[in-house]
Amino acid sequence: MFVTDAYGQETAPQPDGGHGAEAPADAGHQAGTEVAHDGGHGEAGFPPFDSSTFPSQILWVAITFGLFYLFLKKVIMPRLSSILEVRETRIAEDLAQANTMKAEADAAAAAYEQELxxxxxxxxxxxQQARDGAKVEAETARKSIEQSLEAKLAEAEDRVAKIKDAAMQDVGAIAEETASAIVSALGGKAAKADVSAAVKSVRS
Known part of the structure; x- marks a missing residue:
């Protein structure tokens, strides 16, 4: 579609019927000279910048853009939409699970606080029950000890009284014997009844 003038001149038919063998020897040299001459002056130019090809270029750009738009609409956008929907669904599920776990954690914390x-x-x-029980036990033990001490004290007092009575009896007998011995030593005689009466009167 883009044909330069030099190529057209090189492939144009010869006046003698198109036999390349009968062309002059300097035809190639002339063609090369013409190509170089045309290229030097830029008469053909770069094909995309050639104004004669703008309509076809615009047509192909429109076709390409349309195909690209259809490709985006039919292939790319559905895939992106599905990916976004999957991610949105996953995020919603994660948020729901996080809310559920938070609610369970709050319930567990409340139950723990209540149990605590x-x-x-x-x-x-x-x-308090232990203190009350210990107090009762201590009071019971104290009363038991006091009763035991009182019983032992009464028993001791009885023993002391008996020992005192026995000792006093021994003292009376010793006093009677001593008084009789003293009277005998003094050369006198005293009846045992009189000595006993005298000792008892002194003790009383």
Missing amino acids: AEARANANVIG
Whole structure:
């Protein structure tokens, strides 16, 4: 479609019927000279910049743009839409799952706080019961010890009284014997009844 003048001149038919063998020897030299001469002056130019080819170029640009638009509309855009829908669905599922996990975590935290409060209340009750039980046990033990001490004290007092009575009896007998010995040593004689009466009067 884009044919330069030099190529057209080189392939044009010869006046003698198109026999290349009968062409002059300097035909190639003349053609090369003409090509160089035309190229030097830029008469043909770069084909896309040739104004005579603008309509065909515009037509091909429109066809290419239309095909590219159809390709985008039929292939690229559906794929992009499906990818965006998949990502949007996945994000929505992730958000829903995150909200569910957050709700479960909040419920677990609330249950933990409630259990902790109940455990603290139970611990306080158990501690108070333990203190009350220990106080009752200590009071019972104290009373038991006091009763035991009182019984032992009464028993000791009885023993002391008996020992005192026995000792006083021994002291009376010793005093009677001593008084009788003293009276005998002084050369006198005293009846045992009189000595006993005298000792008892002194003790009383």
